[in-house]
Amino acid sequence: MIVALAGGVGAARFLEGLVQVIPQKDLTVIGNVGDDTEVCGLHVSPDLDIIAYTLAGIVDPLKGWGIRNDTFVCQRSLQKYGYETWFNLGDKDLATHIYRTQQLRKGLCLSQVTAQILKRLRLRIRLLPVTDDEFQTHIVTSGRKIHFQEYMVKLQTRPHVERIVFNGSKKARPAKGVLRSIQQANGIIICPSNPIVSIGAILKIPQIRAALCTTKSKIVAVSPIVGGKTIKGPADKLMKSIGVEVNAIGVARIYRDFLDTLVLDQVDRNLAKNIESLGMKAVVAGTIMRRLTDKIRLARIVVRELE
């Protein structure tokens, strides 16, 4: 069993390759829920959906989130009721949120509902939200605390980030199966996701970091920072804001206490030595995932490191 810690778009792209290399049923993905929020009274789980939609082959390939060929008829009508509509709700996508919300209101927990959604999408991987408890990532900017989605989607990551707050992180317990999957894994992958908010939020759940530090299985991460920049999302800005070096070394430092191997892009090969001096192996590879063949090649390199 392979375990992957995952954020959104970057992780999903990597996982697309991974499921070509190992069988779906051998993969457990631990997903970030810090980005979860309520939109129009509906519970949305952006990162879980991105992963499910991508692996089900229905994701919008250009945006990397949402469903391919979706329409936005309901959203335009929601606008008439005074809703802000910066968080896009496609008509097809909306069905997932309506379903999830109803199941949660019936008393199911997020991990149960997520399992049902995966079943409906005919996926055979296990996708575990890191916690079933209340947990949200917020950004403090100009003294105001806003939800990460507002910072990311509404404000397009423009505000200066003073602080990142993980609401509920002290009380949140890992969802059922999360700790055991880490303890019993034959290998653990940290996907090329934002190390501060996506993977960072997962690591904020008490016991997760401890489980990673004590597991016997190898842990391999793929750096999401290439040539000092992120491929997608605000990881670079957030790393800078909290005073972390914006390169693969910065990533290595964040994961230092549990990481065995960091896969970094070939443009950053000059950083390999410094990374290895932190007490981990550095593997230089092509990490830019444009086509499926890129994704599979990268997944193969990572899986090889787990052995």
Added chain:
Amino acid sequence: MIVALAGGVGAARFLEGLVQVIPQKDLTVIGNVGDDTEVCGLHVSPDLDIIAYTLAGIVDPLKGWGIRNDTFVCQRSLQKYGYETWFNLGDKDLATHIYRTQQLRKGLCLSQVTAQILKRLRLRIRLLPVTDDEFQTHIVTSGRKIHFQEYMVKLQTRPHVERIVFNGSKKARPAKGVLRSIQQANGIIICPSNPIVSIGAILKIPQIRAALCTTKSKIVAVSPIVGGKTIKGPADKLMKSIGVEVNAIGVARIYRDFLDTLVLDQVDRNLAKNIESLGMKAVVAGTIMRRLTDKIRLARIVVRELE
């Protein structure tokens, strides 16, 4: 102030004419909520929506419910999550249900949310759900109790009706403003709606029938039964099932204890004498509403009787 007791499509068509005869702000509509139900976890109020959409000019003119030119993209995706989809949820229409559900969950009552929806639709009438409490119309068929919408929409009124049950009718209180509007009205109209389930459900709320019996204002009903049949809906079947004569006389009997005037269709003019022998005035008129001019003509006749 004119008060109208209303069901769905028949009432909405009549009210379209009425608002051409009296100013919107002088009209209070008391709407049926017995048809309300949860669909995919969303609170739907079919009769309230039909009235609001019709008066806002956005109703689907062929069906008489739902929104014109609506699409059904979300519904097709909901089907993939295992939902039955006999209750149509258009993408535009869905926005109303999402909004209503969220506002109700925030703690507002149905009459407050309905007022907000009307404001958004720029309507100036007052539309009061007869009650803000739990109240649902059920049909007993073959010993099984099903929601009225299931009988009407899913089963297309095919099952034999053994009994009609108004769930919650004993505890439900009239919504704020309902009793006072009846007591202070300058005239009360019973729209051409189903006397058993639509108007019947309204009359089941304790105190409503008493308020109608004691109000000083005139009460005029339009018979929804023309030539022994309903124009729309299962009123004829339901009247038969509870042993009421399926014609304007049957309608007159149901409203007998408070009605001043019954407007019946010209094809039923031979029933006028029998109706008057029940102690009310019978007015023969064209009650079939095909075009707006038909609706206005009928509304004028009704309003004249209120004076």
